[in-house]
Every structure is written in structure tokens, then in C-alpha cells.
Amino acid sequence: MQDTQQKKPLRVAALKRTFRLYKYVKPYWPAFGLGLFFLFVSSLANLAFPKLLGELVDAANTHKIITDPHEINRIGLLLAGILVAQGIFGYLRIMLFVNVTERSLASLRQHIYNHLIKLPMRFFLSRRVGELGSRISSDISLLQETFTTTVAEFIRQLIIIIGGLVLLLHTSVQLTLLMLASLPVIMVIAYFFGRFVRRYSKLAQQQVAEANTIVEETLQGILNVKAFANEFFEMTRYRTKIREVASTGMKTGKFRGAFTASMILGVFGAMIAVIWKGALLIAAGKMDPGMLLSFVLYSSFIGGSVAGLAEVYASIQKSIGATEHLLEILDEPAEPIEETTAIAAGDQLSGQISFDNVSFRYPTREDQEVLKDISFDIEPDQQIALVGPSGAGKSTIVSLLLRLYSPSEGMIRFNGKNAASFPLSALRSQMAIVPQDVFLFGGTIRENIAYGKPGAGTAEVEAAARKANAWEFIERFPEGLDTIVGERGIQLSGGQRQRIAIARAVLKDPRILILDEATSALDSESERLVQDALEKLMEGRTSIVIAHRLSTVRQADKIIVLDKGRLVEEGTHQELILVEGGLYRNLSEMQFSH
Numbered sequence: 001m002q003d004t005q006q007k008k009p010l011r012v013a014a015l016k017r018t019f020r021l022y023k024y025v026k027p028y029w030p031a032f033g034l035g036l037f038f039l040f041v042s043s044l045a046n047l048a049f050p051k052l053l054g055e056l057v058d059a060a061n062t063h064k065i066i067t068d069p070h071e072i073n074r075i076g077l078l079l080a081g082i083l084v085a086q087g088i089f090g091y092l093r094i095m096l097f098v099n100v101t102e103r104s105l106a107s108l109r110q111h112i113y114n115h116l117i118k119l120p121m122r123f124f125l126s127r128r129v130g131e132l133g134s135r136i137s138s139d140i141s142l143l144q145e146t147f148t149t150t151v152a153e154f155i156r157q158l159i160i161i162i163g164g165l166v167l168l169l170h171t172s173v174q175l176t177l178l179m180l181a182s183l184p185v186i187m188v189i190a191y192f193f194g195r196f197v198r199r200y201s202k203l204a205q206q207q208v209a210e211a212n213t214i215v216e217e218t219l220q221g222i223l224n225v226k227a228f229a230n231e232f233f234e235m236t237r238y239r240t241k242i243r244e245v246a247s248t249g250m251k252t253g254k255f256r257g258a259f260t261a262s263m264i265l266g267v268f269g270a271m272i273a274v275i276w277k278g279a280l281l282i283a284a285g286k287m288d289p290g291m292l293l294s295f296v297l298y299s300s301f302i303g304g305s306v307a308g309l310a311e312v313y314a315s316i317q318k319s320i321g322a323t324e325h326l327l328e329i330l331d332e333p334a335e336p337i338e339e340t341t342a343i344a345a346g347d348q349l350s351g352q353i354s355f356d357n358v359s360f361r362y363p364t365r366e367d368q369e370v371l372k373d374i375s376f377d378i379e380p381d382q383q384i385a386l387v388g389p390s391g392a393g394k395s396t397i398v399s400l401l402l403r404l405y406s407p408s409e410g411m412i413r414f415n416g417k418n419a420a421s422f423p424l425s426a427l428r429s430q431m432a433i434v435p436q437d438v439f440l441f442g443g444t445i446r447e448n449i450a451y452g453k454p455g456a457g458t459a460e461v462e463a464a465a466r467k468a469n470a471w472e473f474i475e476r477f478p479e480g481l482d483t484i485v486g487e488r489g490i491q492l493s494g495g496q497r498q499r500i501a502i503a504r505a506v507l508k509d510p511r512i513l514i515l516d517e518a519t520s521a522l523d524s525e526s527e528r529l530v531q532d533a534l535e536k537l538m539e540g541r542t543s544i545v546i547a548h549r550l551s552t553v554r555q556a557d558k559i560i561v562l563d564k565g566r567l568v569e570e571g572t573h574q575e576l577i578l579v580e581g582g583l584y585r586n587l588s589e590m591q592f593s594h
């Protein structure tokens with residue numbers, strides 16, 4: 001008892017949350033309403049059948065000698081008319097519902113994606129990409145089924161059950177009561193099995209998502225899978241998950257089967273009892289055979305609807321699960337990102353940056369202080385190098401600059417003003433990053449370069465490619481700028497990918513440039529081309545280089561040396577190389593000693 005009391009408000013709350021999604025249907029109310037009307041009319045027409053069929057039989061029966069075929073023909077024609085009307089209404093209803101569903105789902109999909117892409121990095125740190133992707137596709141497909149079929153079925157069945165019951169009572173109160181006596185049994189069965197079906201369906205959804213994650217992750221990292229000869233390892237991993245999915249599915253099947261079978265047993269049991277009683281009434285002259293026929297047909301309609309209602313119930317349970325997943329995403333607070341058209345004069349970056357006593361912990365690992373009390377100043381157009389052993393916190397500094405995260409303590413300033421006071425999009429649109437492992441989209445070279453400035457024309461893209469020393473290899477491809485780079489750019493070499501990323505940054509023309517130097521050495525020719533392009537790119541803007549090879553930082557205006565999250569040294573190459581026992585000096589000696 002206590003258990004149900006605790007559960008009830010939760011269920012109602014879940015249902016209420018599901019109804020929040022109905023706002024996506026709202027704009028299409030007229031079509032939806034018309035669909036409901038057709039549904040209503042065709043369900044009512046459905047209810048006329050048993051009555052008319054009963055009358056048809058009685059028309060034949062009461063006029064024992066064939067004297068008046070007229071009445072029989074009239075009823076027959078009426079039945080045919082209703083049948084045709086029902087077909088037309090059914091067609092219109094389905095068409096309207098599908099239209100409404102498709103449009104509202106498109107808007108829901110768009111809405112969820114728009115929201116997802118604006119979520120802060122913190123959200124993505126604790127989720128797996130494959131799982132999110134599968135949620136968007138499978139949960140929405142589930143809702144699609146609910147919107148198109150389930151809702152309509154639910155309404156149709158309710159009309160048939162209520163209308164049917166009224167007509168049953170009208171035909172024979174005694175038989176109706178007999179029929180209704182079976183209802184409590186059916187309801188108990190529905191409640192009991194429905195709970196299990198819901199529990200296992202949710203589990204199954206989660207397991208399918210996990211299995212999909214394996215597929216997506218291994219396909220994305222196919223190179224690693226092959227290089228490590230881990231195909232069989234992955235097959236086993238997948239097999240384990242798939243078996244779990246199958247076994248959960250089969251468990252659900254058992255309950256669903258038992259559920260449906262007991263429903264059918266209950267319904268047909270009641271039916272037999274009714275026919276038996278009806279036959280006795282006919283024998284006693286208290287009922288016409290046509291009436292019994294109507295009664296049985298109504299009862300079977302109602303029985304069918306009650307059984308169908310169970311399916312609908314299970315399906316609604318499933319879509320509540322799906323809705324909860326989707327709402328979880330929608331309820332995450334997004335970053336305040338807006339489309340930047342023009343940047344306000346006050347938000348224009350001069351290139352001056354300072355870190356004032358910044359400390360930072362990643363939200364997913366609160367106990368580890370990754371940056372400790374970091375302070376430094378960068379003047380406009382300076383070249384800064386961030387140096388330090390692996391894990392020192394160099395990339396974290398860059399993430400904070402991009403405001404992917406906010407400092408736990410202290411403040412970052414641009415133009416002397418708190419970074420948090422700038423609109424996020426204005427800030428990010430004035431920075432560009434050339435990352436260590438360049439990410440290219442699967443389209444053409446042109447699309448990948450133009451990513452730095454969506455809508456850029458061919459001339460602009462070409463100029464950027466030339467500046468980035470990328471034009472010489474693009475030109476050699478038969479398709480030029482329209483060469484497809486392959487999934488994630490695998491059809492290009494490392495040096496070529498980097499130059500495309502540089503061209504992208506050239507096109508963006510940022511005030512602040514961030515370079516994460518590649519650790520993997522390129523051949524000397526590519527290296528020279530990349531280095532030359534970078535130097536051109538750094539001119540006339542503030543640039544921050546995460547340097548892995550110290551040979552490239554000698555020209556820097558300032559080198560910031562980090563170690564285990566602390567700023568340990570700061571100065572030019574000339575200054576730092578003289579610090580006895582200094583980290584920079586040690587690192588350089590190590591690099592140049594072999």
C-alpha cells in the first residue's frame with residue numbers, strides 16, 4: 001500500500017512532464033483537431049455496425065416468410081454507406097495525424113539539437129557521444145509512434161469502450177452486468193504485468209543505447225581497433241551487450257505475452273458466459289437473436305479495445321521513458337550563445353589578457369586542483385608560449401580562455417575587464433584555435449576552410465588557403481577545393497590537415513590566436529611550410545602557443561612555464577635559459593641533448 005502511495009505522485013508527475021512535449025504539437029492544433037474530429041466520427045460509425053447488423057438479422061427473422069426484402073436492402077445499403085464513409089474518414093485522419101506528427105517532431109528534433117549543441121563542456125564531459133546520438137534518434141522515433149498511432153488508438157478505444165457500454169446497457173442490463181463482472185480481473189492483470197513491462201522496457205532502451213555506443217565508438221576509432229588487432233575483443237564486448245539486450249527483450253516478451261494472453265482469456269471467458277446467458281434468454285423468448293448478435297459484437301469491440309488499451313498503455317509507458325530522457329537534455333542549462341552578426345564596440349578585444357590568481361578544478365574531478373593561483377599578463381599583439389611537462393595545465397589555460405569553463409577562483413580579464421562580462425559568442429568569435437589533432441568534417445576542403453567564416457566566397461577561401469601554404473597541395477588535387485577529405489579528413493596527411501586548420505583560422509581573422517603545436521613531428525618540408533604559415537598567421541594579433549618543442553618558442557615575447565598547475569617561471573628564452581636549476585633550462589637541456 002505504502003509502495004503505491006509513494007509511486008502514484010511520481011507517475012502523475014511523469015505524465016505531466018510528457019505533456020510538456022505537447023507544446024511542439026500546439027502550432028498544428030487546427031490539423032490535429034480536424035484529425036480528432038474524423039477519428040471521433042469514424043469511431044462512432046464503428047459503433048453503428050453491430051446495431052445495424054443485429055437489425056439486419058432481425059429483419060430477416062421477424063418476417064419469417066420472405067415478404068419484405070426492402071427493409072433488408074435498406075439496412076444493407078446503409079451499412080455499405082457507413083463503410084465507405086469510414087474508409088474516407090480513416091484515410092483523412094491518418095493523413096492529418098501523420099502530417100502533424102512529422103512537423104512537430106521536426107521541430108522537437110531541431111529544438112533538442114539546438115539545445116544540445118549549446119550545452120556547456122561540463123555536460124559533455126560526463127556523457128558519451130554515442131549515447132546522446134542514440135537518444136536523439138531512438139527516443140524520438142518512439143515518440144513518433146506515440147504521436148501517430150498511440151494517441152489515436154487511445155482515443156478511438158475510449159470512444160468504443162464508453163459508447164459501446166452505453167449501447168450494451170441499452171440492449172440488455174442483465175447481460176452487461178455479467179460482462180462487467182470480468183472487468184476487475186482484467187484490471188488487476190493489466191496493473192500487475194504493466195509494471196514489469198515498463199521496468200524492462202526502460203532497461204532495454206538503456207541497453208540498446210549502450211550497445212549503439214560500442215558501434216559508434218569503434219567505428220569512429222576504427223584505426224585504433226585495427227592497429228591493436230582488437231576486432232575480436234570488440235566483437236566480444238558487443239556480443240555481451242547484445243545478449244543483454246536480447247535477454248531483457250525476451251523477459252519483456254514473457255510479461256507482454258502473459259499480459260496479452262490473460263487479457264484474451266478474460267475477455268473470451270466473459271464472452272462465452274454472455275452468449276450462454278443470452279441463448280437462455282432467447283430460448284425463454286426474452287430476447288431477439290439480432291439483439292444477441294449486436295450484444296456479442298459490441299462486447300467483442302469493447303473486449304478488443306480493452307486489450308488494445310493495454311498495448312497503448314505499454315506504449316505510453318515507453319514513451320514516458322523516452323520523454324524523460326529528452327527532457328533531461330532540455331532541462332540542462334545551455335550556454336548563453338547567440339548568433340553574432342556585429343560585435344559591439346565595447347566588446348571588441350584589444351588582445352590584452354590577464355589571469356589574476358586563477359585556480360581551477362574540472363567539474364568532473366572537483367578534488368584535483370588543475371591550476372593553482374595562476375597570474376600573468378599578455379599585452380596586445382604579443383606572442384606567448386605556454387611550456388611545461390605533460391599534464392601541467394597548458395590546455396586547461398586555453399579552455400579557460402575560450403570560456404569553456406569558468407575559473408574556480410580568481411578572474412580572467414580581457415581589455416582589463418572581467419571575461420564574464422563579455423557576451424560569450426562575441427568573445428569566442430574573436431578567437432581562433434589551431435588544435436593539435438585537427439578535426440575536419442567529412443565534406444570538401446572548401447567547406448572545411450569556410451568553417452572559419454561560414455558563407456565565405458571562393459576568392460576568400462583561396463586567399464586563406466594561399467596564406468596557409470595549403471594552396472600548393474589543394475591545387476594539385478584534380479577536384480581542387482571541392483576535393484572530399486573523407487571522414488574526419490583521413491584522406492589528407494597530417495601536415496595537410498594542419499594547413500587546412502590554419503587556413504580556417506586565417507579566414508576567421510581572430511584577435512586572439514591559440515595554437516596547440518602538434519607533438520608528432522612532420523617531415524622537414526611540411527614542417528617548414530606549416531611553421532611559415534603559422535608565423536604569417538601570428539602577425540598582428542595576440543597569439544598563445546602551447547609549445548611542445550622548445551625550438552619553436554625562442555622568438556616568443558614571453559614564455560610561461562607551468563608545472564603541476566603552478567606558474568613556475570616567466571620570461572623570454574634569453575632570461576629563462578640563464579636560471580640555474582630552472583625548469584625551462586632543464587627542459588631545454590633535455591630536448592637538445594639528443
Ligand SMILES: Nc1ncnc2c1ncn2[C@@H]1O[C@H](COP(=O)(O)OP(=O)(O)OP(=O)(O)O)[C@@H](O)[C@H]1O
Pocket residue numbers: 125362364365370388389390391392393394395396397
Ligand atoms: N576534462 C577533464 N576532466 C578532468 N580532468 C582533466 C580534464 N582535462 C584535463 N584534466 C586534468 O587536468 C590536468 C592538466 O591537463 P592539461 O590537459 O591542461 O595538461 P597539458 O599541460 O595541456 O598536458 P599535455 O601537454 O599532455 O597536453 C591533468 O592532470 C589532466 O588529467
